[in-house]
Amino acid sequence: MVFAQVGPGSEPPVNDPDVTVRAPSLPVITDDENLFEAFGGREGLVKIMDDFMERLVVNPATKPFFENSDKERVKLQLVEQLCVIMKGPCTYSGRSMAEIHRGMNVSERAFYALVEEFQRSANKMNVPFRAQNRLIAALAPMHRDIIDR
Numbered sequence: 001m002v003f004a005q006v007g008p009g010s011e012p013p014v015n016d017p018d019v020t021v022r023a024p025s026l027p028v029i030t031d032d033e034n035l036f037e038a039f040g041g042r043e044g045l046v047k048i049m050d051d052f053m054e055r056l057v058v059n060p061a062t063k064p065f066f067e068n069s070d071k072e073r074v075k076l077q078l079v080e081q082l083c084v085i086m087k088g089p090c091t092y093s094g095r096s097m098a099e100i101h102r103g104m105n106v107s108e109r110a111f112y113a114l115v116e117e118f119q120r121s122a123n124k125m126n127v128p129f130r131a132q133n134r135l136i137a138a139l140a141p142m143h144r145d146i147i148d149r
């Protein structure tokens with residue numbers, strides 16, 4: 001049996017019957033990606049969240065969830081949380097994703113509508129696609145804690 005040379009962090013060859021394929025590794029954001037800077041730092045994130053929240057209260061799929069929420073608080077918590085995920089100099093003081101979203105009955109449709117609105121806001125602020133995709137990949141595993149049905 002010939003094994004492909006795999007470097008650190010790469011996936012095992014999936015077509016090898018001797019290799020048990022486990023869960024795919026989760027996307028990890030490394031310090032050298034400068035994602036936080038690509039999003040314009042804290043100031044950039046604040047602008048993106050302002051635009052994002054305006055969209056969330058208009059989009060029919062997300063409006064029912066956000067229209068009566070404390071929008072200023074949610075925006076601030078999102079800035080902190082995204083900053084932490086992107087290895088920026090912040091601390092997240094909000095509750096866990098599961099705790100916040102439990103019982104909200106967030107559907108898959110609402111989840112993807114939210115992601116689309118986020119992309120619209122990020123595009124408007126000229127965040128490079130690669131940086132957007134890296135962030136979205138890091139957020140995707142959270143959907144288990146957010147979607148109810």
Ligand code: HEM
Nearest residue numbers: 065066069070074077078081094095106110111114139142
């Ligand atoms: C990856 C996707 C998501 C992330 C990272 C996220 C993150 C957050 C954060 C950080 C907060 C504020 C936490 C706090 O106040 O302590 C929050 C609140 C909230 N989220 Fe999400 N969320 C996501 C997806 C969604 C989706 C898809 C919906 C519904 C369509 C949703 C609905 C809400 C609502 C309504 C609140 C306000 C709760 C309240 O006022 O107590 N979230 N979310």
